[in-house]
Amino acid sequence: MVKKKVAKFLALRYKILALIFIILAGGLVLLPKYKKHEGIKPEELLNNVINPERYISTDALAHKIISKDPSILLVDVRSEEDYNNYTISNALNIPFSKLLNEENEIYLNQDQYDLVFFSNDNFYADQAWILCNRLGYKNIKVLEGGINQWFLTILNPPVPTENMAAIDFEQYNFRKAASMHFGVAYPEQTKEVKEPEVKAVPKKVVTIEKKKEVPTEGGC
Amino acid sequence: MGPLIPNGIIPADWDSIIAILIGLVFGFVLEASGFSSSRKLAGVFYGYDFAVLKVFFTAALVALIGLYYMDYLGYADINLMYVHPTYLWGAIIGGAIMGVGFVAGGFCPGTSICAVAIGKVDAIVYVIGIMIGVLIFSELFFLFQPLYEGSFMGNITLMDSFGINPYWFIFIFTILAIGIFALSDKIRSKVKKVFY
Structure with missing residues (x-):
């Protein structure tokens, strides 16, 4: 009895398999579609975000600029107005609002340079970094503290007090030298060179005595 | 993943x-x-x-x-x-030759190797035939090259071509x-x- 039932069922096996195929294929058509995630995976992005290596310090950047490192490309993400006002030398201006424009992709999506984003603080630079990172662009860093930090540490370095470590003095010396490189003038640098004063020596009156006229004497 | x-x-x-x-x-x-x-x-x-x-x-x-x-x-x-790249005319002509070989010899390349493994004589002859074909193709490659590398359509699928x-x-x-x-x-x- 059971065997008969099994045989009856097995006679239909190809039809059942065909039905399974149709159901599975139909399932693909009927499944609700969702937009697929583009770019790198969320976990990867999170890993990149919490990695402090994405920042470059102002000192390291100054060192790179001064040593004319060809591998860095500075990108100013502030507005064009701010950019024209002041920017770090040789920086490119890609305003944050135009970051994802097509014409900028050639600068951002590359692996030749180390891009360094900066804004007034790291705020906009960080946002730009996240957007680019999410799209899978490589070698992008953020200037820690942005232009403000640049001004506070490189252009206008705080003078170390006497009780600070020697390393602070070294750092100060580096920053001072760097700021001179970027065109900051220091009072001691512009000290007037005093010409040595010439003391007025009292004039000696040299009286020229007139030779007495000597009457000609004899002669041969 | x-x-x-x-x-x-x-x-x-x-x-x-x-x-x-x-x-x-x-x-x-x-x-x-x-x-x-x-x-x-x-x-x-x-x-x-x-x-x-x-x-x-x-x-x-x-x-x-x-x-x-x-x-x-x-x-x-x-x-x-x-996705395997498509060379349209190369694929069409190659497919036709392969089809003739299939019906004449009774094997496709994979199954012929399989049959050699169990010692079938017709398969051994078939595989020798494949080898001769390979030799002719590689020796006369300069003749076949335009066909082999021509009409390249990229790595397309049927979904791409039908849209x-x-x-x-x-x-x-x-x-x-x-x-x-x-x-x-x-x-x-x-x-x-x-x-x-």
């Missing part, structure tokens, strides 16, 4: 070892299901055995539907899958395949039975 090798979950160095393992299993299954018999293979052309047609269509369907489900669920990225939704394409393809299976069964019942 997948595909496993492009995503670096399995190192690319394992390529050849995995290929050998898959090849062993594939060869075993071919032999076990009787695909090393030239009579069974040639049956497709004479209408007394459609096993080849059914097996390869079913394999394509299972892989296709399975991959798209895995893609949907996020286990494999369909965009990272390898239709892949899910609908799979559904239509499934219906079509099942229709062909039913049709082949009908033809087979009408053709005189051949004992092999």
Whole structure:
């Protein structure tokens, strides 16, 4: 009895398999579609975000600029107005609002340079970094503290007090030298060179005595 | 997650070892299901055995539907899958030559190797024929080169060339395949039975 039932069922096996195929294929058509995630995976992005290596310090950047490192490309993400006002030398201006424009992709999506984003603080630079990172662009860093930090540490370095470590003095010396490189003038640098004063020596009156006229004497 | 090798979950160095393992299993299954018999293979052309047609269509369907489900669920990225490049005229002419060889010799290249493994003389002759063909092709490559490298269309799929939704394409393809299976069964019942 059971065997008969099994045989009856097995006679239909190809039809059942065909039905399974149709159901599975139909399932693909009927499944609700969702937009697929583009770019790198969320976990990867999170890993990149919490990695402090994405920042470059102002000192390291100054060192790179001064040593004319060809591998860095500075990108100013502030507005064009701010950019024209002041920017770090040789920086490119890609305003944050135009970051994802097509014409900028050639600068951002590359692996030749180390891009360094900066804004007034790291705020906009960080946002730009996240957007680019999410799209899978490589070698992008953020200037820690942005232009403000640049001004506070490189252009206008705080003078170390006497009780600070020697390393602070070294750092100060580096920053001072760097700021001179970027065109900051220091009072001691512009000290007037005093010409040595010439003391007025009292004039000696040299009286020229007139030779007495000597009457000609004899002669041969 | 997948595909496993492009995503670096399995190192690319394992390529050849995995290929050998898959090849062993594939060869075993071919032999076990009787695909090393030239009579069974040639049956497709004479209408007394459609096993080849059914097996390869079913394999394509299972892989296709399975991959798209895995893609949907996020286990494999369909965009990272390898798509074989299309050289249109090379493929058409090569396919025709392969078809003639198939019906004349009773083997396709894979099954001929399978049949050599179990010591079939016709398969040995067939494989020697393949080798001679390879030799002629490589020696006269300068003649065949324009055909071999011409009419390149890139790594395209049927979805790209028809420009239709892949899910609908799979559904239509499934219906079509099942229709062909039913049709082949009908033809087979009408053709005189051949004992092999």
